Amino acid sequence: MKKIYISADIEGIWGNSNPANTAKNGYLYSEYCTNMMNEVNLVIDLLFQNGVEEVVVNDGHGNMDNLLPSKLDPRAAFVAANGAYKEFGMMEGLDDSFDGAMFIGYHSRCNSPGVMAHTIWGTMVRKVVVDGKELGESGINRLLADEFGVPVILASGDSEYGKQVEEELRCVFVETKKTLNNQCALCCSFNELKNRYTKGIQEALKVDEKPTLSSSHAMDITFHHSRNADFVSRMDNVEKMDDCTVRINKETYKDLYALMRFVIKVCNAYA
Structure with missing residues (x-):
């Protein structure tokens, strides 16, 4: 695989557990963004180490301006925007030129276990059902990737989210933290996180299949x-x-x- 798309969220990122700090008025918001930045850069670096030639990153959290361009790995391209103006939100910039997509720092859907579980807009949306099946952001976004013929090859987040990855994505999963409850998690060491991503990315890049194109x-x-x-x-x-x-x-x-x-x-x- 030579060209990879990254959609990054903040709730499933290592070290982050309190929803109060995922918004700009949270007193630890800058720390949460730093954790997000570090994890995305770790993924980018490992992708290039494993032969990927082009990476595009899209910030998928809140107003979608949490990743600072000056802090992003300079080898990666990125989508810059006021989030409200992204027609495709968490998946802005995806097209059929990509060999694979990764969902980094994602979380469980609303009304299910998981750290900061919600669907799209937690205070607004209770659930989203597609063709009779309730989906989280992973499943909703995967269907868009399917339409472009791009396989979702890896997802990361807390342990409860990992159970939904099996259901909605069926791809490689990297656990960033163990779910204790909705706002509490046991985080591994950052060194262990690196090990998990190293193994996960090596496995994910071996995927050699294209999804069937999505229908109405x-x-x-x-x-x-x-x-x-x-x-x-x-x-x-x-x-x-x-x-x-x-x-x-x-x-x-x-x-x-x-x-x-x-x-x-x-x-x-x-x-």
């Missing part, structure tokens, strides 16, 4: 509040299913994913 899907988005479903159901292609749930349909998953992003962003603007 139906997606149900359930909000915590009925007012959000009421509001977005005024839009074309958005059907209200119950008090808190709307259904969206598109001919391609790429268009469905972009509409999902817009529907959830509109709810945030008018929370």
Whole structure:
């Protein structure tokens, strides 16, 4: 594999466990970003050590401006943006030119065990169901990678998230910390983390298969509040299913994913 796409989140990163510090007003926010930066750079370095020639990084957390360009490994390209303007959010910049994708520092879906578990926007979204199956961010994003024919070859995060990786991704998993509860984790040493990534990346880069292209899907988005479903159901292609749930349909998953992003962003603007 010569060209790898990295989508990075913050909750599953080694050392991070308190959601208060994943936002810019958290007193340890800079530390959480430093941990994210260090882990992403570790992955980038190992990829180049193992023969990868091109790496593109996309920040997938919050406003998606947590990774500082001046601190990023200079060999990697990256997506820079105000997150609200990313049509494809956590997957911005992905296309069919990539040989593989990695989800770094991800977390479990809402209503399940795992450190800081949530789906897309924790205070807004209760769950997302695609074709009758509830998915977390991993599964939602994997379907977009499928449409581009790009295999997701590795994911990392806490131990409970690892169980969902088996279900939603079926790829190599690197455990960054052991889940104790929603806001408590047992972190290995950083040296051990390096060892785990070293082995995981070597294994992941051996993957030699392409996913089947995604077809059209139906997606149900359930909000915590009925007012959000009421509001977005005024839009074309958005059907209200119950008090808190709307259904969206598109001919391609790429268009469905972009509409999902817009529907959830509109709810945030008018929370």
